[in-house]
Amino acid sequence: xxxxxxxxxxxxxxxxxxxxxxxxxxxxxxxxxxxxxxxxxxxxxxxxxxxxxxxxxxxxxxxxxxxxxxxxxxxxxxxxxxxxxxxxxxxxxxxxxxxxxxxxxxxxxxxxxxxxxxxxxxxxxxxxxxxxxxxxxxxxxxxxxxxxxxxxxxxxxxxxxxxxxxxxxxxxxxxxxxxxxxxxxxxxxxxxxxxxxxxxxxxxxxxxxxxxxxxxxxxxxxxxxxxxxxxxxxxxxxxxxxxxxxxxxxxxxxxxxxxxxxxxxxxxxxxxxxxxxxxxxxxxxxxxxxxxxxxxxxxxxxxxxxxxxxxx
Amino acid sequence: xxxxxxxxxxxxxxxxxxxxxxxxxxxxxxxxxxxxxxxxxxxxxxxxxxxxxxxxxxxxxxxxxxxxxxxxxxxxxxxxxxxxxxxxxxxxxxxxxxxxxxxxxxxxxxxxxxxxxxxxxxxxxxxxxxxxxxxxxxxxxxxxxxxxxxxxxxxxxxxxxxxxxxxxxxxxxxxxxxxxxxxxxxxxxxxxxxxxxxxxxxxxxxxxxxxxxxxxxxxxxxxxxxxxxxxxxxxxxxxxxxxxxxxxxxxxxxxxxxxxxxxxxxxxxxxxxxxxxxxxxxxxxxxxxxxxxxxxxxxxxxxxxxxxxxx
Numbered sequence: 001x002x003x004x005x006x007x008x009x010x011x012x013x014x015x016x017x018x019x020x021x022x023x024x025x026x027x028x029x030x031x032x033x034x035x036x037x038x039x040x041x042x043x044x045x046x047x048x049x050x051x052x053x054x055x056x057x058x059x060x061x062x063x064x065x066x067x068x069x070x071x072x073x074x075x076x077x078x079x080x081x082x083x084x085x086x087x088x089x090x091x092x093x094x095x096x097x098x099x100x101x102x103x104x105x106x107x108x109x110x111x112x113x114x115x116x117x118x119x120x121x122x123x124x125x126x127x128x129x130x131x132x133x134x135x136x137x138x139x140x141x142x143x144x145x146x147x148x149x150x151x152x153x154x155x156x157x158x159x160x161x162x163x164x165x166x167x168x169x170x171x172x173x174x175x176x177x178x179x180x181x182x183x184x185x186x187x188x189x190x191x192x193x194x195x196x197x198x199x200x201x202x203x204x205x206x207x208x209x210x211x212x213x214x215x216x217x218x219x220x221x222x223x224x225x226x227x228x229x230x231x232x233x234x235x236x237x238x239x240x241x242x243x244x245x246x247x248x249x250x251x252x253x254x255x256x257x258x259x260x261x262x263x264x265x266x267x268x269x270x271x272x273x274x275x276x277x278x279x280x281x282x283x284x285x286x287x288x289x290x291x292x293x294x295x296x297x298x299x300x301x302x303x304x305x306x307x308x309x310x311x312x
Numbered sequence: 313x314x315x316x317x318x319x320x321x322x323x324x325x326x327x328x329x330x331x332x333x334x335x336x337x338x339x340x341x342x343x344x345x346x347x348x349x350x351x352x353x354x355x356x357x358x359x360x361x362x363x364x365x366x367x368x369x370x371x372x373x374x375x376x377x378x379x380x381x382x383x384x385x386x387x388x389x390x391x392x393x394x395x396x397x398x399x400x401x402x403x404x405x406x407x408x409x410x411x412x413x414x415x416x417x418x419x420x421x422x423x424x425x426x427x428x429x430x431x432x433x434x435x436x437x438x439x440x441x442x443x444x445x446x447x448x449x450x451x452x453x454x455x456x457x458x459x460x461x462x463x464x465x466x467x468x469x470x471x472x473x474x475x476x477x478x479x480x481x482x483x484x485x486x487x488x489x490x491x492x493x494x495x496x497x498x499x500x501x502x503x504x505x506x507x508x509x510x511x512x513x514x515x516x517x518x519x520x521x522x523x524x525x526x527x528x529x530x531x532x533x534x535x536x537x538x539x540x541x542x543x544x545x546x547x548x549x550x551x552x553x554x555x556x557x558x559x560x561x562x563x564x565x566x567x568x569x570x571x572x573x574x575x576x577x578x579x580x581x582x583x584x585x586x587x588x589x590x591x592x593x594x595x596x597x598x599x600x601x602x603x604x605x606x607x608x609x610x611x612x613x614x615x616x617x618x619x620x621x622x623x
Contacts, residue, residue: 080511162488162535247519258515269493274422
């Protein structure tokens, strides 16, 4: 008997593909690859651009990096004593962002949990539309709301001398961050496999136990990403805080004090700084500082996720 | 049978429909843009005017009135502060920079280096820089030294009680200082003339424009701030200013500005690169004439006395 190897029948030849379709496919793959890599390219290009504008002042003799980072005195246009100290500005950014997150995270995550677990489909659709609407409001409109409506409410209910302060900026930023946290958080919760939910219910878990002990831990990465995006929006927000925080260079001693954030400072002063002057370069250095702060926040969150994953 | 698509649920060529719709939309946008720009084919000259926030309202009023006088000339006005206007002039992106302060020596040097031309200054009016407090504040007058003590970096005055003032119905004693951002000519004028070029105390609320300063003071009983005389509202009052403690104090007014008894009188000027030519010169001549000066006066500023005007 002939050996029953599969070489008995010769494999049919593959149908020839036209050259055009082969190269066409490679072309599209290259395009998709380039689009994916482009995000990295853009970030590096932005970093390179702002570093190039800020570099001359870094190497100048009169400029001291310690003073820039740790002094509270910001007098870039002084006629007698020019000082560039961003500590008060960084404190302003920190204060407003922390307050915004303290207000936004409970409401955002709570909203995400409600949307994914506790409400009926029709209510869910309407709520999602309303929340997307909140996200679509331009930031300058938020700033205007903070400057007019919110400041009057704050003066009436807290007896603060001025209604534009950390509290005002924090509330406005929280209102801007909540839609992001809810949207992405809800997606993260939806992505938890049904088998987890079914298993928990089969074991007799109540809805609250299901959410708190199964869903939230399982969706931890996605929820952390949602909060991070909210933080990113709060740190980078310019127009709303420019109008709602009172624009005062000082370290706040309470939430009723006015502050100035790094972003609002750049927006207010870049127009008058003559291109290439020291003031201009220091403002770009502030941009580098903002970039670094955002990267550090993302890095810290990444490490936390890794730590969480390792412990599991 | 399984697998048969329900008829009518899919359009035949979705890609083609989308492409056609996109092409139509693009054509519509191009047609709209082209149509708008290709309107009246007359020769309109545009004059770019940027700068002082103190002067932005009167600059806008001049631009609108001048459109009636010379319809072929379009004057585009924007604010941002005297510093922003001067910076734009140094880059050569505007024709006229309005400023409520004088150009500094280094700015003039930079203009010569960047553009090869020397800035030309034209004084178009005067203004009194008023110090505002809330209506309910009992204080009536203040001296330059006391102002320097409140606003200046080394100043020791932080509470109203240190000035012997008690504000009825106020929630605290701390003086709420309302100032301007550093791009403002008003800010620089105040720093030069009240604090002798020493810096402001940190922690003042630095507002965007002259109007915002008065609005904030109007809503805050413990506030004090400075802005142009023309921005007064019924919710605030202007203090009389004395040059030194013990000297007579004068209120901001047209006559006190012209006869220099009011200590914080300042000139409002326009800057151009080199002597103004052509359409810009005609516009500036009109501003210096009685017609332009009448608009300045109606806006709340002090017009040029007749010997400085254009006839």
